[in-house]
Amino acid sequence: MSDPNSRTALLVLEDGRVFTGESYGASGTALGEAVFTTGMTGYQETLTDPSYCRQIVVQTAPQIGNTGWNAEDNESTRIQVAGYAVRDPARVPSNWRSEDTLEHQLATQGVVGIAGIDTRALVRHLRERGAMRAGVFSGSEVAVLAGAVTNTAELVERVRRSPSMEGADLTGEVTTPTRYVVPAAGERRLTVAAPDLGIKSNTPRMLAARGIETHVLPAATTLAEILELGADGVFLSNGPGDPATADAVVALTREVLDRRLPLFGICFGNQILGRALGRGTYKMRYGHRGINIPVIDHTDGTVAITAQNHGFALEGEPGEEFDTPFGRAEVSHSCPNDGTVEGVRALEVPAFSVQYHPEAAAGPHDAAGLFDRFVDLMTNPTGAR
Known part of the structure:
Protein backbone atom coordinates (compact mmCIF):
# COMPACT_ATOMS: atom_id res chain seq x y z
CA MET A 1 0.00 0.00 0.00
CA ARG A 161 11.11 35.15 0.21
CA SER A 162 9.12 34.73 -3.03
CA PRO A 163 8.53 37.71 -5.36
CA SER A 164 5.62 40.07 -4.73
CA MET A 165 3.06 40.84 -7.42
CA GLU A 166 3.63 44.53 -6.80
CA GLY A 167 6.38 45.57 -9.21
CA ALA A 168 6.08 42.37 -11.26
CA ASP A 169 6.63 42.79 -15.00
CA LEU A 170 4.98 39.68 -16.47
CA THR A 171 4.01 40.75 -19.98
CA GLY A 172 7.10 39.12 -21.45
CA GLU A 173 6.12 35.77 -19.90
CA VAL A 174 2.74 35.61 -21.67
CA THR A 175 3.07 37.56 -24.92
CA THR A 176 3.24 35.77 -28.26
CA PRO A 177 6.80 35.43 -29.62
CA THR A 178 5.61 35.94 -33.20
CA ARG A 179 2.64 37.66 -34.78
CA TYR A 180 -0.38 35.68 -35.91
CA VAL A 181 -3.63 36.55 -37.64
CA VAL A 182 -7.19 35.63 -36.72
CA PRO A 183 -9.25 36.20 -39.89
CA ALA A 184 -12.64 37.82 -40.01
CA ALA A 185 -15.67 35.57 -40.10
CA GLY A 186 -16.97 36.23 -43.59
CA GLU A 187 -16.09 39.46 -45.37
CA ARG A 188 -13.32 41.53 -43.81
CA ARG A 189 -14.57 44.97 -42.85
CA LEU A 190 -11.72 46.22 -40.65
CA THR A 191 -8.20 45.37 -39.49
CA VAL A 192 -7.12 45.60 -35.85
CA ALA A 193 -3.64 45.47 -34.35
CA ALA A 194 -3.59 43.81 -30.92
CA PRO A 195 -0.32 43.95 -28.94
CA ASP A 196 -0.45 40.75 -26.88
CA LEU A 197 -0.31 41.64 -23.18
CA GLY A 198 -1.96 38.32 -22.29
CA ILE A 199 -4.85 38.18 -24.75
CA LYS A 200 -7.55 35.51 -24.37
CA SER A 201 -8.58 33.39 -27.35
CA ASN A 202 -12.19 34.51 -27.22
CA THR A 203 -11.32 38.16 -27.90
CA PRO A 204 -10.22 37.71 -31.55
CA ARG A 205 -13.28 35.45 -32.01
CA MET A 206 -15.56 38.27 -30.80
CA LEU A 207 -13.82 40.66 -33.19
CA ALA A 208 -13.96 38.14 -36.06
CA ALA A 209 -17.73 37.83 -35.65
CA ARG A 210 -17.93 41.55 -36.45
CA GLY A 211 -15.91 41.29 -39.66
CA ILE A 212 -12.57 42.24 -38.07
CA GLU A 213 -9.24 40.69 -39.00
CA THR A 214 -7.07 40.73 -35.86
CA HIS A 215 -3.28 40.80 -36.02
CA VAL A 216 -1.99 39.66 -32.61
CA LEU A 217 1.48 41.13 -32.17
CA PRO A 218 4.31 40.70 -29.63
CA ALA A 219 4.01 43.22 -26.80
CA ALA A 220 7.23 44.92 -27.93
CA THR A 221 5.71 45.90 -31.28
CA THR A 222 6.26 49.44 -32.59
CA LEU A 223 3.94 52.08 -34.00
CA ALA A 224 5.68 51.68 -37.37
CA GLU A 225 4.71 47.99 -37.45
CA ILE A 226 1.10 48.86 -36.60
CA LEU A 227 0.96 51.51 -39.32
CA GLU A 228 2.52 49.08 -41.80
CA LEU A 229 -0.48 46.79 -41.28
CA GLY A 230 -2.83 49.58 -42.25
CA ALA A 231 -4.70 48.94 -39.02
CA ASP A 232 -8.03 50.67 -38.55
CA GLY A 233 -7.70 50.43 -34.78
CA VAL A 234 -5.62 49.16 -31.87
CA PHE A 235 -6.79 46.77 -29.16
CA LEU A 236 -5.06 46.59 -25.76
CA SER A 237 -5.72 43.23 -24.12
CA ASN A 238 -5.93 41.90 -20.62
CA GLY A 239 -2.76 40.62 -18.98
CA PRO A 240 -0.90 39.93 -15.73
CA GLY A 241 1.42 41.92 -13.51
CA ASP A 242 1.79 45.46 -12.24
CA PRO A 243 0.76 48.11 -14.80
CA ALA A 244 3.32 50.50 -13.27
CA THR A 245 6.04 48.37 -14.93
CA ALA A 246 4.56 48.59 -18.46
CA ASP A 247 6.33 51.77 -19.58
CA ALA A 248 7.01 50.56 -23.13
CA VAL A 249 3.36 49.75 -23.84
CA VAL A 250 2.28 53.04 -22.26
CA ALA A 251 4.67 54.89 -24.59
CA LEU A 252 3.25 52.99 -27.58
CA THR A 253 -0.28 53.90 -26.49
CA ARG A 254 0.65 57.59 -26.36
CA GLU A 255 1.99 57.32 -29.91
CA VAL A 256 -1.29 55.72 -31.00
CA LEU A 257 -3.26 58.52 -29.36
CA ASP A 258 -1.03 61.12 -31.07
CA ARG A 259 -1.92 59.52 -34.43
CA ARG A 260 -5.63 59.51 -33.44
CA LEU A 261 -5.93 55.81 -34.24
CA PRO A 262 -9.10 54.37 -32.62
CA LEU A 263 -8.18 52.43 -29.50
CA PHE A 264 -10.07 50.04 -27.22
CA GLY A 265 -8.60 48.47 -24.08
CA ILE A 266 -9.84 45.94 -21.54
CA CYS A 267 -8.57 44.99 -18.06
CA PHE A 268 -4.77 45.51 -18.14
CA GLY A 269 -5.39 47.55 -21.30
CA ASN A 270 -7.63 49.88 -19.29
CA GLN A 271 -4.78 50.53 -16.88
CA ILE A 272 -2.40 51.13 -19.80
CA LEU A 273 -4.73 53.68 -21.42
CA GLY A 274 -5.25 55.32 -18.04
CA ARG A 275 -1.50 55.66 -17.53
CA ALA A 276 -1.13 57.06 -21.06
CA LEU A 277 -3.72 59.68 -20.12
CA GLY A 278 -1.70 60.59 -17.03
CA ARG A 279 -3.43 58.61 -14.30
CA GLY A 280 -1.65 56.54 -11.66
CA THR A 281 -2.36 52.96 -10.60
CA TYR A 282 -2.40 51.19 -7.23
CA LYS A 283 -2.52 47.66 -5.80
CA MET A 284 -5.97 46.67 -4.58
CA ARG A 285 -6.50 44.89 -1.27
CA TYR A 286 -7.80 41.69 -2.85
CA GLY A 287 -8.92 42.70 -6.30
CA HIS A 288 -12.01 41.89 -8.33
CA ARG A 289 -12.23 38.31 -9.56
CA GLY A 290 -15.41 36.55 -10.59
CA ILE A 291 -18.34 36.74 -12.99
CA ASN A 292 -20.92 38.75 -11.06
CA ILE A 293 -19.43 42.21 -10.48
CA PRO A 294 -21.69 45.23 -11.18
CA VAL A 295 -20.42 48.23 -13.14
CA ILE A 296 -22.11 51.61 -13.65
CA ASP A 297 -21.75 53.32 -17.03
CA HIS A 298 -21.78 57.01 -16.13
CA THR A 299 -22.55 58.08 -19.69
CA ASP A 300 -26.12 56.73 -19.47
CA GLY A 301 -26.56 55.36 -15.93
CA THR A 302 -26.94 51.73 -16.97
CA VAL A 303 -25.53 48.87 -14.89
CA ALA A 304 -23.87 45.78 -16.35
CA ILE A 305 -22.96 42.54 -14.58
CA THR A 306 -19.41 41.77 -15.59
CA ALA A 307 -16.58 39.23 -15.40
CA GLN A 308 -13.38 40.59 -13.89
CA ASN A 309 -9.86 39.57 -12.92
CA HIS A 310 -7.61 42.36 -11.71
CA GLY A 311 -5.56 43.17 -8.63
CA PHE A 312 -4.57 46.71 -9.69
CA ALA A 313 -6.76 49.70 -10.52
CA LEU A 314 -6.61 53.24 -11.86
CA GLU A 315 -6.74 56.24 -9.59
CA GLY A 316 -9.81 58.42 -10.00
CA GLU A 317 -13.37 59.16 -8.92
CA PRO A 318 -16.61 57.91 -10.53
CA GLY A 319 -17.74 60.27 -13.30
CA GLU A 320 -14.68 62.53 -12.90
CA GLU A 321 -13.47 64.61 -15.85
CA PHE A 322 -9.76 65.40 -16.08
CA ASP A 323 -7.16 66.99 -18.33
CA THR A 324 -4.70 64.87 -20.30
CA PRO A 325 -1.95 65.53 -22.88
CA PHE A 326 -4.61 64.58 -25.46
CA GLY A 327 -7.44 66.83 -24.27
CA ARG A 328 -10.21 66.14 -21.79
CA ALA A 329 -11.10 62.64 -20.59
CA GLU A 330 -13.48 61.10 -18.09
CA VAL A 331 -13.85 58.20 -15.70
CA SER A 332 -16.68 56.60 -17.64
CA HIS A 333 -17.35 53.50 -15.51
CA SER A 334 -17.10 52.58 -11.84
CA CYS A 335 -17.94 49.72 -9.48
CA PRO A 336 -20.80 50.58 -7.08
CA ASN A 337 -19.43 48.12 -4.51
CA ASP A 338 -16.27 50.08 -3.77
CA GLY A 339 -16.03 53.04 -6.19
CA THR A 340 -13.16 51.47 -8.17
CA VAL A 341 -12.53 52.97 -11.61
CA GLU A 342 -13.92 50.54 -14.21
CA GLY A 343 -13.40 52.51 -17.40
CA VAL A 344 -11.98 55.68 -18.95
CA ARG A 345 -12.87 57.54 -22.12
CA ALA A 346 -10.96 60.21 -24.02
CA LEU A 347 -13.24 63.02 -25.13
CA GLU A 348 -11.06 64.55 -27.85
CA VAL A 349 -9.30 61.50 -29.33
CA PRO A 350 -10.93 58.17 -30.30
CA ALA A 351 -10.05 55.97 -27.32
CA PHE A 352 -11.89 54.18 -24.51
CA SER A 353 -11.33 51.24 -22.18
CA VAL A 354 -12.97 49.18 -19.45
CA GLN A 355 -11.57 47.26 -16.50
CA TYR A 356 -13.69 44.15 -17.10
CA HIS A 357 -13.99 41.38 -19.71
CA PRO A 358 -16.65 41.95 -22.41
CA GLU A 359 -15.41 38.78 -24.15
CA ALA A 360 -16.03 36.62 -21.06
CA ALA A 361 -16.79 32.99 -21.81
CA ALA A 362 -18.77 31.14 -19.14
CA GLY A 363 -19.66 34.56 -17.79
CA PRO A 364 -22.20 37.39 -18.21
CA HIS A 365 -22.56 38.86 -21.69
CA ASP A 366 -23.96 42.26 -20.69
CA ALA A 367 -20.87 44.05 -21.99
CA ALA A 368 -20.47 42.31 -25.37
CA GLY A 369 -21.81 45.43 -27.08
CA LEU A 370 -18.55 47.23 -26.34
CA PHE A 371 -17.05 45.46 -29.35
CA ASP A 372 -19.78 47.09 -31.47
CA ARG A 373 -18.83 50.44 -29.96
CA PHE A 374 -15.25 49.77 -31.05
CA VAL A 375 -16.47 49.06 -34.59
CA ASP A 376 -18.40 52.34 -34.56
CA LEU A 377 -15.29 54.17 -33.35
CA MET A 378 -13.22 52.74 -36.21
CA THR A 379 -15.81 53.52 -38.87
CA ASN A 380 -16.60 57.00 -37.52
CA PRO A 381 -13.73 58.16 -35.26
CA THR A 382 -15.12 61.67 -34.75
CA GLY A 383 -18.75 60.79 -34.11
CA ALA A 384 -18.91 57.45 -32.29
CA ARG A 385 -17.85 58.79 -28.90
Whole structure:
Protein backbone atom coordinates (compact mmCIF):
# COMPACT_ATOMS: atom_id res chain seq x y z
CA MET A 1 0.00 0.00 0.00
CA SER A 2 1.11 3.57 -0.67
CA ASP A 3 1.90 5.82 2.26
CA PRO A 4 -1.15 8.10 2.88
CA ASN A 5 1.22 10.83 4.03
CA SER A 6 2.60 11.01 0.48
CA ARG A 7 -0.69 12.61 -0.58
CA THR A 8 -0.46 15.37 2.04
CA ALA A 9 -0.37 18.88 0.60
CA LEU A 10 -0.14 22.28 2.27
CA LEU A 11 -1.25 25.73 1.23
CA VAL A 12 0.92 28.19 3.15
CA LEU A 13 0.25 31.93 3.35
CA GLU A 14 2.89 34.55 4.05
CA ASP A 15 1.13 35.57 7.28
CA GLY A 16 1.71 32.06 8.63
CA ARG A 17 -1.77 30.58 8.05
CA VAL A 18 -1.57 26.98 6.83
CA PHE A 19 -4.26 24.82 5.22
CA THR A 20 -3.74 21.05 5.03
CA GLY A 21 -5.26 18.95 2.27
CA GLU A 22 -4.38 16.43 -0.42
CA SER A 23 -2.21 16.72 -3.48
CA TYR A 24 -4.23 17.53 -6.61
CA GLY A 25 -2.58 17.60 -10.01
CA ALA A 26 1.22 17.67 -10.04
CA SER A 27 3.33 17.26 -6.90
CA GLY A 28 6.03 19.71 -5.89
CA THR A 29 6.08 23.44 -5.16
CA ALA A 30 4.03 26.34 -6.49
CA LEU A 31 4.76 29.91 -5.39
CA GLY A 32 2.62 32.92 -6.27
CA GLU A 33 -0.01 35.36 -5.09
CA ALA A 34 -3.08 33.74 -3.53
CA VAL A 35 -6.28 35.13 -5.06
CA PHE A 36 -9.84 33.87 -5.13
CA THR A 37 -12.47 33.71 -7.85
CA THR A 38 -16.19 33.51 -7.12
CA GLY A 39 -17.39 31.93 -10.38
CA MET A 40 -19.37 28.69 -10.05
CA THR A 41 -18.48 27.81 -13.63
CA GLY A 42 -15.70 28.56 -16.11
CA TYR A 43 -12.79 26.97 -14.24
CA GLN A 44 -11.09 25.97 -17.48
CA GLU A 45 -11.25 29.50 -18.86
CA THR A 46 -9.86 30.78 -15.55
CA LEU A 47 -6.96 28.33 -15.52
CA THR A 48 -5.93 29.16 -19.09
CA ASP A 49 -6.35 32.95 -18.75
CA PRO A 50 -2.87 34.57 -19.00
CA SER A 51 -4.02 37.26 -16.54
CA TYR A 52 -3.57 34.66 -13.77
CA CYS A 53 0.15 34.20 -14.46
CA ARG A 54 2.09 33.74 -11.19
CA GLN A 55 -1.10 33.48 -9.12
CA ILE A 56 -2.45 30.63 -7.00
CA VAL A 57 -6.17 30.56 -7.73
CA VAL A 58 -8.60 29.57 -4.98
CA GLN A 59 -12.05 28.45 -6.16
CA THR A 60 -14.79 29.71 -3.85
CA ALA A 61 -17.34 27.28 -5.30
CA PRO A 62 -16.82 23.89 -3.62
CA GLN A 63 -17.34 21.49 -6.53
CA ILE A 64 -14.84 21.87 -9.34
CA GLY A 65 -14.09 19.67 -12.35
CA ASN A 66 -17.63 18.37 -12.91
CA THR A 67 -17.60 19.14 -16.64
CA GLY A 68 -14.08 17.87 -17.29
CA TRP A 69 -11.78 19.46 -19.84
CA ASN A 70 -11.94 20.10 -23.59
CA ALA A 71 -9.64 21.82 -26.06
CA GLU A 72 -12.34 24.19 -27.32
CA ASP A 73 -12.64 26.18 -24.08
CA ASN A 74 -8.96 27.05 -23.63
CA GLU A 75 -8.23 30.78 -23.51
CA SER A 76 -4.55 30.20 -24.33
CA THR A 77 -2.25 27.34 -25.28
CA ARG A 78 -1.70 26.13 -21.70
CA ILE A 79 -2.69 26.45 -18.06
CA GLN A 80 -1.32 29.78 -16.85
CA VAL A 81 -1.87 29.74 -13.06
CA ALA A 82 1.03 29.09 -10.69
CA GLY A 83 -1.06 26.83 -8.44
CA TYR A 84 -4.62 25.77 -7.76
CA ALA A 85 -6.77 25.19 -4.65
CA VAL A 86 -10.18 23.49 -4.58
CA ARG A 87 -12.41 21.92 -1.97
CA ASP A 88 -14.30 19.03 -3.56
CA PRO A 89 -12.91 17.98 -6.96
CA ALA A 90 -15.08 15.79 -9.17
CA ARG A 91 -14.15 12.12 -9.10
CA VAL A 92 -15.61 11.54 -12.57
CA PRO A 93 -16.52 14.36 -15.01
CA SER A 94 -19.90 14.28 -16.71
CA ASN A 95 -20.38 16.38 -19.82
CA TRP A 96 -20.83 15.50 -23.48
CA ARG A 97 -17.99 17.88 -24.44
CA SER A 98 -15.49 16.50 -21.94
CA GLU A 99 -12.28 15.09 -23.41
CA ASP A 100 -10.17 14.73 -20.26
CA THR A 101 -10.25 15.27 -16.51
CA LEU A 102 -9.18 18.47 -14.81
CA GLU A 103 -6.72 16.68 -12.52
CA HIS A 104 -5.02 14.93 -15.44
CA GLN A 105 -4.54 18.25 -17.21
CA LEU A 106 -3.07 19.81 -14.07
CA ALA A 107 -0.70 16.87 -13.64
CA THR A 108 0.28 16.73 -17.33
CA GLN A 109 1.01 20.45 -17.43
CA GLY A 110 2.93 20.42 -14.15
CA VAL A 111 0.53 22.57 -12.14
CA VAL A 112 0.75 21.91 -8.41
CA GLY A 113 -2.64 21.90 -6.69
CA ILE A 114 -4.31 21.13 -3.40
CA ALA A 115 -7.76 19.68 -2.71
CA GLY A 116 -9.88 19.01 0.34
CA ILE A 117 -9.33 22.33 2.11
CA ASP A 118 -12.03 24.73 3.31
CA THR A 119 -11.73 27.18 0.42
CA ARG A 120 -14.47 29.42 1.79
CA ALA A 121 -12.57 29.85 5.05
CA LEU A 122 -9.50 30.65 2.97
CA VAL A 123 -11.45 33.19 0.92
CA ARG A 124 -12.75 34.87 4.08
CA HIS A 125 -9.16 35.09 5.31
CA LEU A 126 -8.03 36.71 2.06
CA ARG A 127 -10.99 39.09 2.17
CA GLU A 128 -9.95 40.23 5.64
CA ARG A 129 -6.17 40.26 5.17
CA GLY A 130 -5.90 40.91 1.44
CA ALA A 131 -4.27 38.98 -1.41
CA MET A 132 -0.85 37.77 -0.33
CA ARG A 133 2.07 35.58 -1.31
CA ALA A 134 1.47 31.88 -0.89
CA GLY A 135 2.81 28.45 -1.71
CA VAL A 136 1.35 25.03 -2.42
CA PHE A 137 3.66 22.21 -1.31
CA SER A 138 3.27 18.46 -1.78
CA GLY A 139 5.29 15.28 -2.28
CA SER A 140 8.85 15.42 -0.99
CA GLU A 141 8.42 19.10 -0.10
CA VAL A 142 6.23 18.13 2.89
CA ALA A 143 7.99 16.39 5.77
CA VAL A 144 5.52 14.23 7.71
CA LEU A 145 6.48 12.42 10.90
CA ALA A 146 3.96 10.44 12.97
CA GLY A 147 1.15 12.10 11.05
CA ALA A 148 2.36 15.65 11.71
CA VAL A 149 4.00 18.09 9.27
CA THR A 150 7.38 19.08 10.67
CA ASN A 151 8.66 21.75 8.28
CA THR A 152 5.81 24.31 8.30
CA ALA A 153 8.00 27.18 9.56
CA GLU A 154 10.54 26.53 6.81
CA LEU A 155 7.79 26.65 4.16
CA VAL A 156 6.42 29.94 5.51
CA GLU A 157 9.88 31.46 5.13
CA ARG A 158 10.13 30.21 1.56
CA VAL A 159 6.82 31.91 0.79
CA ARG A 160 7.98 35.17 2.36
CA ARG A 161 11.11 35.15 0.21
CA SER A 162 9.12 34.73 -3.03
CA PRO A 163 8.53 37.71 -5.36
CA SER A 164 5.62 40.07 -4.73
CA MET A 165 3.06 40.84 -7.42
CA GLU A 166 3.63 44.53 -6.80
CA GLY A 167 6.38 45.57 -9.21
CA ALA A 168 6.08 42.37 -11.26
CA ASP A 169 6.63 42.79 -15.00
CA LEU A 170 4.98 39.68 -16.47
CA THR A 171 4.01 40.75 -19.98
CA GLY A 172 7.10 39.12 -21.45
CA GLU A 173 6.12 35.77 -19.90
CA VAL A 174 2.74 35.61 -21.67
CA THR A 175 3.07 37.56 -24.92
CA THR A 176 3.24 35.77 -28.26
CA PRO A 177 6.80 35.43 -29.62
CA THR A 178 5.61 35.94 -33.20
CA ARG A 179 2.64 37.66 -34.78
CA TYR A 180 -0.38 35.68 -35.91
CA VAL A 181 -3.63 36.55 -37.64
CA VAL A 182 -7.19 35.63 -36.72
CA PRO A 183 -9.25 36.20 -39.89
CA ALA A 184 -12.64 37.82 -40.01
CA ALA A 185 -15.67 35.57 -40.10
CA GLY A 186 -16.97 36.23 -43.59
CA GLU A 187 -16.09 39.46 -45.37
CA ARG A 188 -13.32 41.53 -43.81
CA ARG A 189 -14.57 44.97 -42.85
CA LEU A 190 -11.72 46.22 -40.65
CA THR A 191 -8.20 45.37 -39.49
CA VAL A 192 -7.12 45.60 -35.85
CA ALA A 193 -3.64 45.47 -34.35
CA ALA A 194 -3.59 43.81 -30.92
CA PRO A 195 -0.32 43.95 -28.94
CA ASP A 196 -0.45 40.75 -26.88
CA LEU A 197 -0.31 41.64 -23.18
CA GLY A 198 -1.96 38.32 -22.29
CA ILE A 199 -4.85 38.18 -24.75
CA LYS A 200 -7.55 35.51 -24.37
CA SER A 201 -8.58 33.39 -27.35
CA ASN A 202 -12.19 34.51 -27.22
CA THR A 203 -11.32 38.16 -27.90
CA PRO A 204 -10.22 37.71 -31.55
CA ARG A 205 -13.28 35.45 -32.01
CA MET A 206 -15.56 38.27 -30.80
CA LEU A 207 -13.82 40.66 -33.19
CA ALA A 208 -13.96 38.14 -36.06
CA ALA A 209 -17.73 37.83 -35.65
CA ARG A 210 -17.93 41.55 -36.45
CA GLY A 211 -15.91 41.29 -39.66
CA ILE A 212 -12.57 42.24 -38.07
CA GLU A 213 -9.24 40.69 -39.00
CA THR A 214 -7.07 40.73 -35.86
CA HIS A 215 -3.28 40.80 -36.02
CA VAL A 216 -1.99 39.66 -32.61
CA LEU A 217 1.48 41.13 -32.17
CA PRO A 218 4.31 40.70 -29.63
CA ALA A 219 4.01 43.22 -26.80
CA ALA A 220 7.23 44.92 -27.93
CA THR A 221 5.71 45.90 -31.28
CA THR A 222 6.26 49.44 -32.59
CA LEU A 223 3.94 52.08 -34.00
CA ALA A 224 5.68 51.68 -37.37
CA GLU A 225 4.71 47.99 -37.45
CA ILE A 226 1.10 48.86 -36.60
CA LEU A 227 0.96 51.51 -39.32
CA GLU A 228 2.52 49.08 -41.80
CA LEU A 229 -0.48 46.79 -41.28
CA GLY A 230 -2.83 49.58 -42.25
CA ALA A 231 -4.70 48.94 -39.02
CA ASP A 232 -8.03 50.67 -38.55
CA GLY A 233 -7.70 50.43 -34.78
CA VAL A 234 -5.62 49.16 -31.87
CA PHE A 235 -6.79 46.77 -29.16
CA LEU A 236 -5.06 46.59 -25.76
CA SER A 237 -5.72 43.23 -24.12
CA ASN A 238 -5.93 41.90 -20.62
CA GLY A 239 -2.76 40.62 -18.98
CA PRO A 240 -0.90 39.93 -15.73
CA GLY A 241 1.42 41.92 -13.51
CA ASP A 242 1.79 45.46 -12.24
CA PRO A 243 0.76 48.11 -14.80
CA ALA A 244 3.32 50.50 -13.27
CA THR A 245 6.04 48.37 -14.93
CA ALA A 246 4.56 48.59 -18.46
CA ASP A 247 6.33 51.77 -19.58
CA ALA A 248 7.01 50.56 -23.13
CA VAL A 249 3.36 49.75 -23.84
CA VAL A 250 2.28 53.04 -22.26
CA ALA A 251 4.67 54.89 -24.59
CA LEU A 252 3.25 52.99 -27.58
CA THR A 253 -0.28 53.90 -26.49
CA ARG A 254 0.65 57.59 -26.36
CA GLU A 255 1.99 57.32 -29.91
CA VAL A 256 -1.29 55.72 -31.00
CA LEU A 257 -3.26 58.52 -29.36
CA ASP A 258 -1.03 61.12 -31.07
CA ARG A 259 -1.92 59.52 -34.43
CA ARG A 260 -5.63 59.51 -33.44
CA LEU A 261 -5.93 55.81 -34.24
CA PRO A 262 -9.10 54.37 -32.62
CA LEU A 263 -8.18 52.43 -29.50
CA PHE A 264 -10.07 50.04 -27.22
CA GLY A 265 -8.60 48.47 -24.08
CA ILE A 266 -9.84 45.94 -21.54
CA CYS A 267 -8.57 44.99 -18.06
CA PHE A 268 -4.77 45.51 -18.14
CA GLY A 269 -5.39 47.55 -21.30
CA ASN A 270 -7.63 49.88 -19.29
CA GLN A 271 -4.78 50.53 -16.88
CA ILE A 272 -2.40 51.13 -19.80
CA LEU A 273 -4.73 53.68 -21.42
CA GLY A 274 -5.25 55.32 -18.04
CA ARG A 275 -1.50 55.66 -17.53
CA ALA A 276 -1.13 57.06 -21.06
CA LEU A 277 -3.72 59.68 -20.12
CA GLY A 278 -1.70 60.59 -17.03
CA ARG A 279 -3.43 58.61 -14.30
CA GLY A 280 -1.65 56.54 -11.66
CA THR A 281 -2.36 52.96 -10.60
CA TYR A 282 -2.40 51.19 -7.23
CA LYS A 283 -2.52 47.66 -5.80
CA MET A 284 -5.97 46.67 -4.58
CA ARG A 285 -6.50 44.89 -1.27
CA TYR A 286 -7.80 41.69 -2.85
CA GLY A 287 -8.92 42.70 -6.30
CA HIS A 288 -12.01 41.89 -8.33
CA ARG A 289 -12.23 38.31 -9.56
CA GLY A 290 -15.41 36.55 -10.59
CA ILE A 291 -18.34 36.74 -12.99
CA ASN A 292 -20.92 38.75 -11.06
CA ILE A 293 -19.43 42.21 -10.48
CA PRO A 294 -21.69 45.23 -11.18
CA VAL A 295 -20.42 48.23 -13.14
CA ILE A 296 -22.11 51.61 -13.65
CA ASP A 297 -21.75 53.32 -17.03
CA HIS A 298 -21.78 57.01 -16.13
CA THR A 299 -22.55 58.08 -19.69
CA ASP A 300 -26.12 56.73 -19.47
CA GLY A 301 -26.56 55.36 -15.93
CA THR A 302 -26.94 51.73 -16.97
CA VAL A 303 -25.53 48.87 -14.89
CA ALA A 304 -23.87 45.78 -16.35
CA ILE A 305 -22.96 42.54 -14.58
CA THR A 306 -19.41 41.77 -15.59
CA ALA A 307 -16.58 39.23 -15.40
CA GLN A 308 -13.38 40.59 -13.89
CA ASN A 309 -9.86 39.57 -12.92
CA HIS A 310 -7.61 42.36 -11.71
CA GLY A 311 -5.56 43.17 -8.63
CA PHE A 312 -4.57 46.71 -9.69
CA ALA A 313 -6.76 49.70 -10.52
CA LEU A 314 -6.61 53.24 -11.86
CA GLU A 315 -6.74 56.24 -9.59
CA GLY A 316 -9.81 58.42 -10.00
CA GLU A 317 -13.37 59.16 -8.92
CA PRO A 318 -16.61 57.91 -10.53
CA GLY A 319 -17.74 60.27 -13.30
CA GLU A 320 -14.68 62.53 -12.90
CA GLU A 321 -13.47 64.61 -15.85
CA PHE A 322 -9.76 65.40 -16.08
CA ASP A 323 -7.16 66.99 -18.33
CA THR A 324 -4.70 64.87 -20.30
CA PRO A 325 -1.95 65.53 -22.88
CA PHE A 326 -4.61 64.58 -25.46
CA GLY A 327 -7.44 66.83 -24.27
CA ARG A 328 -10.21 66.14 -21.79
CA ALA A 329 -11.10 62.64 -20.59
CA GLU A 330 -13.48 61.10 -18.09
CA VAL A 331 -13.85 58.20 -15.70
CA SER A 332 -16.68 56.60 -17.64
CA HIS A 333 -17.35 53.50 -15.51
CA SER A 334 -17.10 52.58 -11.84
CA CYS A 335 -17.94 49.72 -9.48
CA PRO A 336 -20.80 50.58 -7.08
CA ASN A 337 -19.43 48.12 -4.51
CA ASP A 338 -16.27 50.08 -3.77
CA GLY A 339 -16.03 53.04 -6.19
CA THR A 340 -13.16 51.47 -8.17
CA VAL A 341 -12.53 52.97 -11.61
CA GLU A 342 -13.92 50.54 -14.21
CA GLY A 343 -13.40 52.51 -17.40
CA VAL A 344 -11.98 55.68 -18.95
CA ARG A 345 -12.87 57.54 -22.12
CA ALA A 346 -10.96 60.21 -24.02
CA LEU A 347 -13.24 63.02 -25.13
CA GLU A 348 -11.06 64.55 -27.85
CA VAL A 349 -9.30 61.50 -29.33
CA PRO A 350 -10.93 58.17 -30.30
CA ALA A 351 -10.05 55.97 -27.32
CA PHE A 352 -11.89 54.18 -24.51
CA SER A 353 -11.33 51.24 -22.18
CA VAL A 354 -12.97 49.18 -19.45
CA GLN A 355 -11.57 47.26 -16.50
CA TYR A 356 -13.69 44.15 -17.10
CA HIS A 357 -13.99 41.38 -19.71
CA PRO A 358 -16.65 41.95 -22.41
CA GLU A 359 -15.41 38.78 -24.15
CA ALA A 360 -16.03 36.62 -21.06
CA ALA A 361 -16.79 32.99 -21.81
CA ALA A 362 -18.77 31.14 -19.14
CA GLY A 363 -19.66 34.56 -17.79
CA PRO A 364 -22.20 37.39 -18.21
CA HIS A 365 -22.56 38.86 -21.69
CA ASP A 366 -23.96 42.26 -20.69
CA ALA A 367 -20.87 44.05 -21.99
CA ALA A 368 -20.47 42.31 -25.37
CA GLY A 369 -21.81 45.43 -27.08
CA LEU A 370 -18.55 47.23 -26.34
CA PHE A 371 -17.05 45.46 -29.35
CA ASP A 372 -19.78 47.09 -31.47
CA ARG A 373 -18.83 50.44 -29.96
CA PHE A 374 -15.25 49.77 -31.05
CA VAL A 375 -16.47 49.06 -34.59
CA ASP A 376 -18.40 52.34 -34.56
CA LEU A 377 -15.29 54.17 -33.35
CA MET A 378 -13.22 52.74 -36.21
CA THR A 379 -15.81 53.52 -38.87
CA ASN A 380 -16.60 57.00 -37.52
CA PRO A 381 -13.73 58.16 -35.26
CA THR A 382 -15.12 61.67 -34.75
CA GLY A 383 -18.75 60.79 -34.11
CA ALA A 384 -18.91 57.45 -32.29
CA ARG A 385 -17.85 58.79 -28.90
